Each structure stands twice: as structure tokens, then as C-alpha cells.
Amino acid sequence: xxxxxxxxxxxxxxxxxxxxxxxxxxxxxxxxxxxxxxxxxxxxxxxxxxxxxxxxxxxxxxxxxxxxxxxxxxxxxxxxxxxxxxxxxxxxxxxxxxxxxxxxxxxxxxxxxxxxxxxxxxxxxxxxxxxxxxxxxxxxxxxxxxxxxxxxxxxxxxxxxxxxxxxxxxxxxxxxxxxxxxxxxxxxxxxxxxxxxxxxxxxxxxxxxxxxxxxxxxxxxxxxxxxxxxxxxxxxxxxxxxxxxxxxxxxxxxxxxxxxxxxxxxxxxxxxxxxxxxxxxxxxxxxxxxxxxxxxxxxxxxxxxxxxxxxxxxxxx
Numbered sequence: 001x002x003x004x005x006x007x008x009x010x011x012x013x014x015x016x017x018x019x020x021x022x023x024x025x026x027x028x029x030x031x032x033x034x035x036x037x038x039x040x041x042x043x044x045x046x047x048x049x050x051x052x053x054x055x056x057x058x059x060x061x062x063x064x065x066x067x068x069x070x071x072x073x074x075x076x077x078x079x080x081x082x083x084x085x086x087x088x089x090x091x092x093x094x095x096x097x098x099x100x101x102x103x104x105x106x107x108x109x110x111x112x113x114x115x116x117x118x119x120x121x122x123x124x125x126x127x128x129x130x131x132x133x134x135x136x137x138x139x140x141x142x143x144x145x146x147x148x149x150x151x152x153x154x155x156x157x158x159x160x161x162x163x164x165x166x167x168x169x170x171x172x173x174x175x176x177x178x179x180x181x182x183x184x185x186x187x188x189x190x191x192x193x194x195x196x197x198x199x200x201x202x203x204x205x206x207x208x209x210x211x212x213x214x215x216x217x218x219x220x221x222x223x224x225x226x227x228x229x230x231x232x233x234x235x236x237x238x239x240x241x242x243x244x245x246x247x248x249x250x251x252x253x254x255x256x257x258x259x260x261x262x263x264x265x266x267x268x269x270x271x272x273x274x275x276x277x278x279x280x281x282x283x284x285x286x287x288x289x290x291x292x293x294x295x296x297x298x299x300x301x302x303x304x305x306x307x308x309x310x311x312x313x314x315x316x317x
Contacts, residue, residue, distance in 0.1 A: 035068035035292055038096075041089040042070060045102035046077040048201070049233060051256040051280045052101065055124055058284025059098055066292050068095075077200055079106045086110045090117050096291045099131075100124040100284075103168045120294060124287050127170045133300045135287040137308045139171045142276045143178025145310050146253055149274045150179075150226050153251060157188035158225035161214050163207065163234050165197035172230035175255060179228060192218075198234040207237030215245045228253045232261040232275050239264055242271045256280070257311070265311050274312040282306050 040063050047053040056074070063070045071094060075082035082102055089097055090113060097119055099111065108128055114121045115130040123131040150160070162179075166172040183189045196214070199206045211227065218224040227238045232254030239252045239261075250271060254261060257277025264272035283306045290300045 035063065035066040035295065038067070038295060039069045039071065039092075039094040040288075040291055041092070041094040041097040042072045042100070043075070043082060043085050043089060043097065044073070044100040045075050045079075045082055046200070047074050048077065049231070049256075050258045051231070051278060054280035055100060055284035055287075058281040058286075059100070059124070059288050060284075062285040062288035063291070066288065068292075075102075079103055082107070083110055086114065090114060090119065093117070093119065095295060096120040096122060098122045098124060098287050098291065099126055101126060101169065101171075104128065104170055105168050120291070122287055122291050122294075124283060125171050127303075132294060133287075133290045133302060133304060135283050135290060135304045135306065136171065137278045137283070138305045139174040140178055142255055142278075142308055143175035144182055146175070146228065146255065146274065146276055147179040147182035149310060149312055150228065150253055151182065151186055151189065153273055154189065154225045156186050157223075158190075159218065159223045160189060160191045161211070161224065161227040161238075162191050162195040163198040163210075163227070163229035163238075164195045165199055166230065169230075175230045176228075190223075192224075198229055198231075203233045204237035204240075207234035208241045209237075211238040211241035212245065215241065215247060215250070220247065220249050224250055226251055226253060226273070230255055232256045232258050235272065235275075236261050236264070239270060239272045247271070262311060265313065266315070268313060274310060276308050276310050278308045279306050 042059050044052060044056050047056050060070055060072050071089065071092065073085040075085055097114055111121060111128050111130040121131045123134045125136050127134050164176055196210050227250060229235055235252040235254035242250050251273035252271060253273050255276045257275060261272060261275055262277065264270040265275050286304055286306055290304060293300050
């Protein structure tokens, strides 16, 4: 007999595959947009996180399928390395560049240089005025959906631990700003100040340590009920800390859909409450299709949003 968890996983997988069909109507089939003879640069801040790797792979795979020569550069989570790689790409003058994530304060002057060099710039999860198109999820909706799930689980009151170490990354700022906005309608919900800082690398280990300290400070009768971050890797460590402390009064909430955290959410015995799962590979693939559309004389919008899905203890919501 199939377990409920397996049924939920099958339902979620089916839903995500179905959503992929709904990606923007202006995209033209790959065989009609050959990029033979074109060179496209791809620069990413890092690929150590599941979402980052899948989005990167989606770009590279689709660009190659469209016939492009791909210059793919991974900065290994180093801002200065990414800047150096962008300089290299500008010097090589590809037909287009796709940039994925990173610190916008650091990146923007260099994205402006790409623009000034006359190289078409496309981005993945990077909102900048210098890009022709940004392919992403609806991060406003993601933050609001996650916050509303938290409100429901908390019965509209209680304390929240927030991890916010990446406010300079636009998608993180949007998501957590939306969480705060929703909470404004629930005066009995309090975000504990100061917020914690999630880090890269050692994300899980640091989150475990920080959450352990918070659980010591905030006992079961303190009203602490939830923990949230703009992505889900730190929530793996936070969940592990909560469970190690034997606390059943606190749940965690994150974004992206990393396999390990999704498994936690689907586990009825885990304190992982919900995750908004993005279609990272489809986002990368769509960005590549946007490049192909543009280089073949087509029009693309300033942003493309690929659907995401909220997963909670009951499965897809």
C-alpha cells in the first residue's frame, strides 16, 4: 500500500511538471530558434546550492540544445571572482550574457558595463535596470503565501525567528519584506529582534548552532512558534536543532524546494512546516529561451515569472 508521503510526493511532482507547461506563451519551440553560430556567456555567483545548480544547468542545457556555444563561469560564491569573470566575458564579446543571482550592490556597476558594451544582458533572479529580461518566480507571492501559512499554523499569534543575512539579494529582500507586510495585519505576531544572519558556506551548521541558542533563550512557554528564512538550506539546520531539543512547539518555513527540506516538510514527524518550491531548472531553461527569442528578432518582456508551489504537511496546497 502506497504511503501518504509517497502519494504527496507523486502529487507534487505531477503538479510541478504540469506547471512547466504554463511557462510564458511568447516562447517559441527550441527547433524554431536555432542559436547556431551564437556565443552566450553564463555567469553565476555559485552552484553549491541545489536551486543555483539546477537553474545553471537549465541555462547551459537549453542554450546548447538551441545550438549556442556556451561560456559558463561559476564564481564559487566569491563576489570578486564573479566581477573578474564578467570582465572576461565583456572582453570576449559574446552575443549575449546571462547573469544569475549575487550581491546587487556589487554587481550593478558591472552589469551596467555589459549594457554599455552593447552586449544583451539577461538575468536569473537578479532585478536590475540593465537587463533586457529577468527570469524568476513571483517572489512577492512566495513571501505572502509562506507568511499566510505561518499565520494559519500559529493561530495568528506568537514569536518568530527570522534569518536574514542576504538583504542585498533582491529576491530575498522581496520575500522577507512580504512576510513582514503580512504580519502587519496580525499584531500578536512578533518577529524577534535582532534577526539572525544565515551564512554561506556552513549554512546548515551555523543555523543549527544559532537556533540552538535561540531555543535556550526562548523556552516552550515563551510563545516562540516559527522560524523563517528566504531560502530553505538554513531551515534544514534550524529544524534539526528544534528536533534535537525535543521541541514540538516550533516549526520552520523556507523557500526553494531543496530535496532534503521537502522530505522534512512531508514527514509528519518533522518540525518543518512548509516550503515554497520553485522550478529552478525551468527558470534557467526559460532564460535561455528568452535569449534565443531576442537574438532571433523577437520581443521579450522585462520579466518572466515561472510558477512555484507551496508544499505543507498535507502536500501541495
